[in-house]
Amino acid sequence: MTTFPLEPTAAAAQDTIREEFAFFGDWSERYQYLIDLGRKLPPMDEALKTEEHRLHGCQSMVWIAVSGDAAKLDFTAASDSAIVSGLVYLALRVYSGRSADEILATETTYIADIGLAKHLSPTRSNGLAALLAFIKARAADAAAARVTH
Template sequence: MASIQEIQEEIVEDFSMFDDWMQRYEYMIDLGKSLPLIDESLKTEDRIIKGCQSKVWVNAELVDSKIAFTADSDAIITKGIIAILIRAWSGQKPADIITANTDFIDEIGLKEHLSPTRANGLVSMIKQLKMYAVAYQTQVN
């Protein structure tokens, strides 16, 4: 499996193929459609990411010392945002997720092209995924 850094570089490269933000939004929507969906029974209150205007559910499971994330959202752009993070971090070791930087988000220009509420939601998503990694880190060591 590719490292987080390699996957993030792929994401930056993918976004650089598009000339404008309408095309990038369309790409994000497509990413959201390919997101590994959370099981309906796991769409519970405790899995909703706080701080997002839309509803975003995330589940994390430890599989062979790596975290497998699944998610869903009731908003298509938000679903695309969480899909980007899951693409970068799912299937990785907790320690690598904890220490992963998020510079690639700035490199693709995502934060600056989101409304303030969506940008806050992005920060909340990052925090929540990293909190799952911290929780699972103790089980790996």
């Protein structure tokens, strides 16, 4: 079980992801690594696997919940797909446990850098985009809430 964040900054997390994926020579190895990463996702409380927490835009079932405030947002998520679980793991590795400001300031560059964008099906790409949009939206909500209080 992994607790996020693993690296001190979102940028460092993306650098580590790039280094890890550069180690693998072909995409079958990279897909296997994604599946292995998905197995490291912390288990999500079954009570959170509800329609309210379901991420729409994914072909697979994905649930995501957020806790915390602008100072630190923690995301918990799960998927019924092994590869999607790996994609979720990577997104949480970059963004979970970070401040709203850091999340909003961090462009998601690792996806293109490791060649993921070219190797995902259109439905998985759409789902990943929906996941990242959800994370950014919750960070924007938290940042806005901080300003109004």
